[in-house]
Amino acid sequence: xxxxxxxxxGFFLAMGASAHALAQELFIIANPSTSVTVADxxxxxxxxxxxxxxxxVVPVDNAAVQADFLGKVLKMDAARYSATWxxxxxxxxxxxxxxxxxxxxxxxxxxxxxxAVGYVATKPSxxxxxxxx
Amino acid sequence: xxxxAPSYCRxxxxxxxxxxxxxxxxxxLSVHAAGESDRIRELxxxxxxxxxxxxxxxxxxxxxxxGAGKGEGQTTTASASGKQEERMDSLERQVAxxxxxxxxxxxxxxxxxxxxxxxxxLSNRGNTQGSGPxxxxxxxxxxxxxxxxxxxxxxxxxxxxxxxxxxxxEAELERAQMGYTFSDAATLWAGRxxxxxxxxxxxxxxxxxxxxxxxxxxxxxxxEKGGILPAHTVGAWLTGNLRTGEGKVNYxxxxxxxxxxxxxxxxxxxxxxxxxxxxxxxxxGYSFGGAATGLRLGLHGFKMDVNDDLGNKTDVLMSGLYGIxxxxxxxxxxxxxxxxxxxxxxxxxxxxxxxxxSAWFAQVGRNFGVWTPFAxxxxxxxxxxxxxxxxxxxxxxxxxxxxxxxxxxxxTSALKAELHRTRMNGTNYNGPIGDxxxxxxxxxxxxx
Numbered sequence: 054x055x056x057x058x059x060x061x062x063g064f065f066l067a068m069g070a071s072a073h074a075l076a077q078e079l080f081i082i083a084n085p086s087t088s089v090t091v092a093d094x095x096x097x098x099x100x101x102x103x104x105x106x107x108x109x110v111v112p113v114d115n116a117a118v119q120a121d122f123l124g125k126v127l128k129m130d131a132a133r134y135s136a137t138w139x140x141x142x143x144x145x146x147x148x149x150x151x152x153x154x155x156x157x158x159x160x161x162x163x164x165x166x167x168x169a170v171g172y173v174a175t176k177p178s179x180x181x182x183x184x185x186x
Numbered sequence: 187x188x189x190x191a192p193s194y195c196r197x198x199x200x201x202x203x204x205x206x207x208x209x210x211x212x213x214x215l216s217v218h219a220a221g222e223s224d225r226i227r228e229l230x231x232x233x234x235x236x237x238x239x240x241x242x243x244x245x246x247x248x249x250x251x252x253g254a255g256k257g258e259g260q261t262t263t264a265s266a267s268g269k270q271e272e273r274m275d276s277l278e279r280q281v282a283x284x285x286x287x288x289x290x291x292x293x294x295x296x297x298x299x300x301x302x303x304x305x306x307x308l309s310n311r312g313n314t315q316g317s318g319p320x321x322x323x324x325x326x327x328x329x330x331x332x333x334x335x336x337x338x339x340x341x342x343x344x345x346x347x348x349x350x351x352x353x354x355x356e357a358e359l360e361r362a363q364m365g366y367t368f369s370d371a372a373t374l375w376a377g378r379x380x381x382x383x384x385x386x387x388x389x390x391x392x393x394x395x396x397x398x399x400x401x402x403x404x405x406x407x408x409x410e411k412g413g414i415l416p417a418h419t420v421g422a423w424l425t426g427n428l429r430t431g432e433g434k435v436n437y438x439x440x441x442x443x444x445x446x447x448x449x450x451x452x453x454x455x456x457x458x459x460x461x462x463x464x465x466x467x468x469x470x471g472y473s474f475g476g477a478a479t480g481l482r483l484g485l486h487g488f489k490m491d492v493n494d495d496l497g498n499k500t501d502v503l504m505s506g507l508y509g510i511x512x513x514x515x516x517x518x519x520x521x522x523x524x525x526x527x528x529x530x531x532x533x534x535x536x537x538x539x540x541x542x543x544s545a546w547f548a549q550v551g552r553n554f555g556v557w558t559p560f561a562x563x564x565x566x567x568x569x570x571x572x573x574x575x576x577x578x579x580x581x582x583x584x585x586x587x588x589x590x591x592x593x594x595x596x597x598t599s600a601l602k603a604e605l606h607r608t609r610m611n612g613t614n615y616n617g618p619i620g621d622x623x624x625x626x627x628x629x630x631x632x633x634x
Binding site: 096101102103104109129130131132133135136139140142143144145146147148 | 297299330332334337338340341342363365367369370373380388389391393395396427429434514594597598633
């Protein structure tokens with residue numbers, strides 16, 4: 054059998070696999086000074102946990118992959134997330150997380166802000182990866 | 187290729203099938219990852235630019251190395267490399283400062299939010315206690331702001347503008363509270379706050395858009411609208427949560443000015459406590475985790491001495507329980523209040539009497555995307571011998587059934603329709619009431 058079709062098929066499979074992998078990966082990241090666990094992530098992004106030891110936790114949303122994060126980690130849709138924060142803000146005076154436009158902005162923010170916790174789709178460096186989805 | 191493909195497939199059917207299968211597997215993923223292809227192109231452009239920059243820098247380094255000779259070149263290269271590193275460090279610091287500056291600017295802003303609602307109501311109520319609304323009406327315009335004053339210091343200021351039954355616009359400082367967060371387990375607030383009994387009063391309060399129904403349960407209404415419980419307290423409030431396994435314990439402890447009854451309505455005594463006897467209260471609940479996430483059960487209670495302007499004084503002792511279940515599909519809430527009041531001083535010779543009363547409601551809502559139908563039943567059984575209830579305009583036993591429908595126009599705007607049937611049966615300062623009435627209401631509520 055000629056090698057050409059096998060290579061051709063393998064190329065398409067690899068393209069599809071990598072595209073699918075890019076769409077699926079999600080890295081929860083934290084500033085190296087921040088001590089948070091996987092169990093803390095949901096609490097942090099719903100305003101239930103504001104401190105990690107004595108450090109103020111600063112969650113930050115990533116607009117580019119927020120839908121993925123909400124579905125995989127918080128198990129809710131954007132409307133419910135918005136409503137949850139509206140109630141939290143109204144009852145407890147806590148402001149919702151700041152929203153950054155994409156991975157680069159989130160990564161820079163988390164690296165430079167003690168207590169920051171965020172999420173990105175590309176594998177990060179120089180930050181603590183709390184969990185990979 | 188196009189002319190060769192058919193003959194190639196005939197000669198190598200297995201290979202052709204494998205290629206076709208690969209395409210079939212990839213195409214859905216490609217559709218799914220269509221958005222990623224733009225991103226990949228963008229990254230490729232950035233990579234190309236970075237490669238060009240690296241080539242330029244390499245060329246410069248090579249030029250420096252060859253231009254001044256071996257020894258001098260090494261010194262010059264080391265010197266140039268050192269300067270480049272210093273420049274890069276300086277640039278990094280500047281970028282970090284710019285980033286910190288923009289972050290600081292966003293923190294300095296004062297987040298201002300609010301609610302507003304307008305509506306239409308039709309009621310056939312008409313008795314000695316008053317008549318119901320008929321026609322269009324402006325509901326309320328509520329503004330609240332929570333400026334960030336530090337990692338641990340919080341402030342919440344809420345101002346509301348409402349139109350009363352007479353058509354007059356009233357402004358009220360709804361909340362003015364300042365807090366310090368010691369940890370997730372303890373935040374101490376001081377000022378005027380929503381009294382933390384049950385769930386509804388602090389969960390919704392004047393937030394019409396975040397509340398599924400149009401009306402609050404009647405007995406939980408605000409003081410100026412005839413509510414029989416102190417919806418607001420001026421004092422101090424300690425609140426927090428503690429994680430226990432999968433779940434969490436939530437608690438509230440509060441102390442403040444007890445209310446008084448003036449002109450047959452509760453007055454929360456915002457400026458001072460008329461009888462210098464503080465109101466004490468608590469709320470303790472458990473929020474389940476795991477498979478029961480969304481379920482919260484709790485106990486609540488308060489004690490207060492309440493004077494009225496007829497010379498009565500009542501020791502009000504409330505205890506009760508509540509439960510809620512909230513998730514994407516369901517909103518279930520129920521609260522029960524039991525009163526074991528004691529008349530301390532009476533305008534009529536009845537001091538020392540103990541009177542038992544109760545009040546409760548249960549509401550169920552089911553979410554179907556943007557539609558949420560709901561139903562509620564509420565009931566009070568108020569002892570007529572209790573001056574605390576007898577001397578309030580709505581201190582009469584009643585029951586109410588309500589059904590309604592909420593439609594979410596957007597994440598921040600909702601249309602609601604509600605029908606309810608109310609039956610009152612009791613006696614208060616105005617005399618006996620055995621009245622039933624129906625109401626239909628529409629509301630458009632927004633938040634921002």
